[in-house]
Amino acid sequence: MTDERQVSIHVPMLARVEGEGALHLRINDGRIEDLRLQIYEPPRLFEKFLQGRHYTEVPDIVARICGICPVAYQMSAVQALESIIHFTPEGWIRAMRRLMYCGEWIESHSLHIHLLAAPDYLGYDSAPAMARDFPDEVRRGLGLQQLGNDIISLLGGRSVHPVGVRVGGFHHAPEYEAVAALLQRLRSAQEEAAALIAWTAGFDLPDDNQEVTCVAMRHADEYPMNEGRLVSNNGLDISSEEFTDHIREHQVAYSTAFHALLNGQPYLVGPLARLNLNHDHLPADLRALLDATGIVFPSRNMFHSIVARAAEIYLAIGEAIALLDDYHTPTSPYADIQLQAGTGYGCTEAPRGILWHRYQLDDQGVITRATIIPPTSQNQARIEADLRHSLQHFGLQQDDALLRLHAEKVIRNYDPCISCATHFLKLDVTRA
Amino acid sequence: MSPVRIVGVGSPFGQDRIGWQAVEALSSTDLLQRFPDGLVSLHQCDRPGPHLLNVIRGADGAIIIDALQSGAEPGTLRCLEPQAFAGEADRFSSHGFGVSATLELGQSLGELPEFVRIVAIEMDPASAYSTALTPQLIQNLLDTIINKINEIISKTNLVSS
Numbered sequence: 001m002t003d004e005r006q007v008s009i010h011v012p013m014l015a016r017v018e019g020e021g022a023l024h025l026r027i028n029d030g031r032i033e034d035l036r037l038q039i040y041e042p043p044r045l046f047e048k049f050l051q052g053r054h055y056t057e058v059p060d061i062v063a064r065i066c067g068i069c070p071v072a073y074q075m076s077a078v079q080a081l082e083s084i085i086h087f088t089p090e091g092w093i094r095a096m097r098r099l100m101y102c103g104e105w106i107e108s109h110s111l112h113i114h115l116l117a118a119p120d121y122l123g124y125d126s127a128p129a130m131a132r133d134f135p136d137e138v139r140r141g142l143g144l145q146q147l148g149n150d151i152i153s154l155l156g157g158r159s160v161h162p163v164g165v166r167v168g169g170f171h172h173a174p175e176y177e178a179v180a181a182l183l184q185r186l187r188s189a190q191e192e193a194a195a196l197i198a199w200t201a202g203f204d205l206p207d208d209n210q211e212v213t214c215v216a217m218r219h220a221d222e223y224p225m226n227e228g229r230l231v232s233n234n235g236l237d238i239s240s241e242e243f244t245d246h247i248r249e250h251q252v253a254y255s256t257a258f259h260a261l262l263n264g265q266p267y268l269v270g271p272l273a274r275l276n277l278n279h280d281h282l283p284a285d286l287r288a289l290l291d292a293t294g295i296v297f298p299s300r301n302m303f304h305s306i307v308a309r310a311a312e313i314y315l316a317i318g319e320a321i322a323l324l325d326d327y328h329t330p331t332s333p334y335a336d337i338q339l340q341a342g343t344g345y346g347c348t349e350a351p352r353g354i355l356w357h358r359y360q361l362d363d364q365g366v367i368t369r370a371t372i373i374p375p376t377s378q379n380q381a382r383i384e385a386d387l388r389h390s391l392q393h394f395g396l397q398q399d400d401a402l403l404r405l406h407a408e409k410v411i412r413n414y415d416p417c418i419s420c421a422t423h424f425l426k427l428d429v430t431r432a
Numbered sequence: 433m434s435p436v437r438i439v440g441v442g443s444p445f446g447q448d449r450i451g452w453q454a455v456e457a458l459s460s461t462d463l464l465q466r467f468p469d470g471l472v473s474l475h476q477c478d479r480p481g482p483h484l485l486n487v488i489r490g491a492d493g494a495i496i497i498d499a500l501q502s503g504a505e506p507g508t509l510r511c512l513e514p515q516a517f518a519g520e521a522d523r524f525s526s527h528g529f530g531v532s533a534t535l536e537l538g539q540s541l542g543e544l545p546e547f548v549r550i551v552a553i554e555m556d557p558a559s560a561y562s563t564a565l566t567p568q569l570i571q572n573l574l575d576t577i578i579n580k581i582n583e584i585i586s587k588t589n590l591v592s593s
Contacts, residue, residue: 064444067479115482115529115537127529128536135541142482149483160478 007400021416023387023407024254027396035391037384037411039257050370055081055339055361059165062357062372066417067160068111071104071152072350073357073372074165075226080346080357081167083240084339092330093169094226096155099323100165101225101348102316103151106144107159108351109271109309112415113200114141117306120409121203137199140192144313147189151320154178169334179327186321193314194289200310201293205303206409210389212300212382213262214273217349223281223315224274226348231277232267233298240345243356249373259381260373266381269353270414271308272299286314302386305413339365350375352415376416383414434473435492435590437545438581439484441477441531442499447555450499450566452476454553454577457570463578467591481529485538491545492590495581498531499555506556507569509576511584514539514548549584551577 007027026034046065050058058081062073075097082089089097114137115127124130131138149159154174156162164170215236217228230238238246249258261267275282276298282290290297290311295304341363347356353375360369390410391403398406440455442448455474464472475487488494500510514535531550538544553573585591 067443067481111481111529115533126533126536128533128540131537131540138537138541142485145482146486158478159483160480 007396007403023411025387025391025403025407030396032388032391032396035384035387036252036254037380037387039255039380047370047372050359050367053367055167055359055365055367058359058367059167060161060163063161063163063165065372065374068108068417069104069350069352069355070161071100071156071165072348072355074162075101075348076346076350076355076357076372077359078165078167078346079226079348080240080344080359081339081361082337082344083346084342084344084359084361085337087168087335087337089169089335092173092328093333093335095323096170096173096333097226099320100152100155100162102320102323103148103154103159105148105225105316105351106313106320107148107152108415109313110141110145110148112351113196113306113309113313114138114145116415117412118200118203120412121205121306140196144189144192144196147185148316150182150185154182166334167339168337169332171333173329173333176327176329179324183321183324183327186317186324189317190314190321193310193317197289197293197307197310197314200306201295203306205301205306206390206394207301208303208390208393209300210302210386212302213265213267214276214298215262215267215269215354215378216274216277217347217354218277219281221281223278223319224349230347230354232262233277236262240347240356243345243347243373244358247356247373247378249377255380257380258373258377260378261381266385267378268302268382269375269378270305271312271351271353272302272305273353274349275308275311282311282315283318286311286318289314302390302410302413305415309415352376352417353378374417376414379414379416383411383416386410386414433490434470436467436472436495436585437475437488437491437493438472438495438497439475439477439487440497441480441484443479446562447559447566448499450553450555450570451497452478453566453570454497454551454573457574458577458581461574461578463581466582467585471590472585480531480534482534482537484531484534485541485543488538488545488548489543493547493549493585493588494545495549495551495584496531496535497551497553497577500552501555501557502552504554506554507573508554509573509580510552510554511580512550512552514544514550516550547584547588551580 022038024036058077059074062077063070065073119127119130122130152159152162156164213232213234215232217224218231219228247260247262249260252259279297295307341361343360345358347354356373358371359367362368387410394406440451442451455476459474
């Protein structure tokens with residue numbers, strides 16, 4: 001029987017996402033006629049702010065783009081700038097950049113799992129409501145988040161908009177005593193992170209497999225954070241320089257954020273894409289923990305993203321321990337390099353997926369052009385494709401409140417950072 | 433850590449920095465000297481989210497100063513209890529997981545100080561992106577803010593002995 005209702009759902013402001021957005025959905029004769037994820041947060045204009053600035057100012061400016069993932073912006077920026085003179089960090093600098101990224105993954109993923117996403121799967125409308133019944137789990141999440149923040153502070157001076165990163169390395173090296181104290185806390189957190197994987201895998205996650213193109217970085221020897229080529233499950237294998245040959249941003253009238261497409265098609269970036277494409281780089285103990293969940297990776301179920309996030313917290317803690325285990329204070333925390341005129345490209349794995357930067361410098365070291373493509377812009381078209389599939393699979397005959405809740409769940413699962421992308425949710429459903 | 437913590441919350445963006453500026457202005461007054469040594473301390477937080485719980489954990493009382501946009505006359509000062517935001521977590525916040533959600537979370541976890549008050553300063557939506565007027569606004573409100581803090585703390589048993 002055909003559902004002839006005309007339904008219009010409007011979620012005017014999405015909750016538990018970073019930034020301001022809305023969803024408009026029009027259903028006619030049992031079919032989705034129109035679906036638009038509208039990001040209305042004002043454009044951030046950071047690319048223009050960067051023009052005319054000296055390259056030494058870039059790490060501190062781009063850190064201001066996001067309060068949750070500032071390290072990612074700093075890492076892609078310094079990599080892009082340093083690529084102009086083909087500088088590749090090694091030794092202590094390389095290790096500490098990876099460590100700082102571990103901190104951001106732990107902090108960002110813990111925030112999303114415990115305070116933003118978990119209420120969706122446990123039947124609560126907010127984390128505070130969930131915390132009354134799951135206080136220990138929420139305390140664990142807050143503790144892990146703080147651990148991540150403290151790793152960032154160790155190298156960045158502070159966790160929000162850190163200031164320790166510079167072209168060539170870091171401004172300061174942490175003292176051995178601070179590292180030793182952090183190392184002890186990291187070792188204590190491993191068990192909690194293992195429990196977190198089992199907790200998330202035990203959620204009543206919708207069973208909804210989709211055809212999806214995953215894009216992530218790939219490194220020959222390790223799980224990707226700062227380095228690697230860009231690969232997909234559909235044959236993509238490119239360098240950062242080739243990014244815009246395959247991935248194009250375009251404007252849609254209803255959103256202040258660009259949509260990015262890979263060869264004209266939506267694609268997925270983020271923890272699930274990363275895990276799907278780099279499963280062979282997981283350490284044996286983490287692979288065993290994932291095997292015990294019964295979930296098979298690579299997975300085409302987008303809702304397995306939350307388990308992927310938990311797995312990456314465990315991975316990042318293990319990596320951080322390994323990186324700090326034989327810590328030594330370096331002769332210098334940075335390489336004294338001077339950049340020259342040219343164009344540089346950088347791409348690293350932000351918590352939400354690949355973050356691409358390109359800078360053009362003049363012979364005075366001044367930025368003449370900057371382009372930043374954040375993961376949420378890249379996931380926008382994928383989120384819309386997922387919503388079309390998931391809501392159809394969920395059943396468009398469901399009442400508006402259930403449709404709205406499911407739509408929000410689908411969107412939050414991507415952990416969209418709208419503040420970063422504006423360059424998020426109100427649901428507006430019309431049934432015709 | 434002091435038993436009573438006054439925390440200015442905000443960001444560098446426009447009038448959202450009112451909370452920071454208020455605490456900065458308070459640090460130039462004799463506010464702390466009005467209370468027993470070590471009883472009260474001043475803190476500034478940049479979009480703290482759940483980190484706010486770490487800042488106020490273990491305290492007997494917390495007074496949070498933040499910008500508010502509720503439609504009232506710009507410069508209106510209001511003293512609110514966390515319950516004022518019950519069920520409204522994040523609706524008024526641009527910080528993702530903001531002050532109201534964090535306080536509600538602290539309440540659920542039983543981790544809030546004995547008293548928490550939010551001294552909310554109404555911002556002007558017409559010039560939300562500008563900081564040009566905020567120093568003057570704070571100076572005009574400073575005595576009122578100090579009186580309000582005095583009133584909050586004097587109602588507790590922390591200064592009666």
